[in-house]
Amino acid sequence: MRLARSILILAAGGAVLAPLCVFGHGAEFLSAKLTLLPNAEVLLEITADYGSNPLIMDNSAALEALADPVRLRHHEALVPLSSLGTAKISWHQNWADYAPAAYLPSDTQGGEHALVTSAWRWHSSEPEIVFEMPKGKLHDVLLWTHDATQPEAPPKWMLLLAGDRSRPIPIQQTPWWHNWMAAAGAGGLVLLSSYFVSRNFTLRQRTL
Numbered sequence: 001m002r003l004a005r006s007i008l009i010l011a012a013g014g015a016v017l018a019p020l021c022v023f024g025h026g027a028e029f030l031s032a033k034l035t036l037l038p039n040a041e042v043l044l045e046i047t048a049d050y051g052s053n054p055l056i057m058d059n060s061a062a063l064e065a066l067a068d069p070v071r072l073r074h075h076e077a078l079v080p081l082s083s084l085g086t087a088k089i090s091w092h093q094n095w096a097d098y099a100p101a102a103y104l105p106s107d108t109q110g111g112e113h114a115l116v117t118s119a120w121r122w123h124s125s126e127p128e129i130v131f132e133m134p135k136g137k138l139h140d141v142l143l144w145t146h147d148a149t150q151p152e153a154p155p156k157w158m159l160l161l162a163g164d165r166s167r168p169i170p171i172q173q174t175p176w177w178h179n180w181m182a183a184a185g186a187g188g189l190v191l192l193s194s195y196f197v198s199r200n201f202t203l204r205q206r207t208l
Helices: 002-025 059-067 176-207
Strands: 030-037 041-049 071-074 077-080 088-092 115-123 141-147 156-160
Touching: 041 059, 059 088, 059 115
Parallel strands: 030 141
Antiparallel strands: 030 041, 041 115, 071 077, 088 115, 141 156
């Protein structure tokens, strides 16, 4: 009985500490930085470390992991990121700009990293977006948001495992008065053009 009880305690302790071990290594997941830009524009940058992630052996494996890491949920459908256009790929060694400070690998400053980042940029037609990881995915994704309109605000993050869905993320919508001002400006130009056309026509009639 005592032996069985000890085994259960150790197993429970291992289950609790397992996520901490993942974060301790810091590179054993994909880091997805979602930057919220004005006018409903978003920038998603997903980074893989193929220098120290034991699940990603080389550059080719990193690119394969970044090909379809998460998907956008649109109503009841899952939309792959590839439908947003061709991703911009970059290779670098800079973890600091692509992961929250609390989850940077412990050797970020001293060690060299082999990183590759895929970036997608688009305008959201929805007031909020939701990401979902299809079942069967190997690589966990640390999804965190950076609000470009409030750069000092701490990032919000969530760890997505296979089959997980993110909470809805509000998008920076264009203020209504911007649209009103744009519409008013366009209407003013139309009226001004109509006035000059009408005036020229009247002058021609008088000349004739």
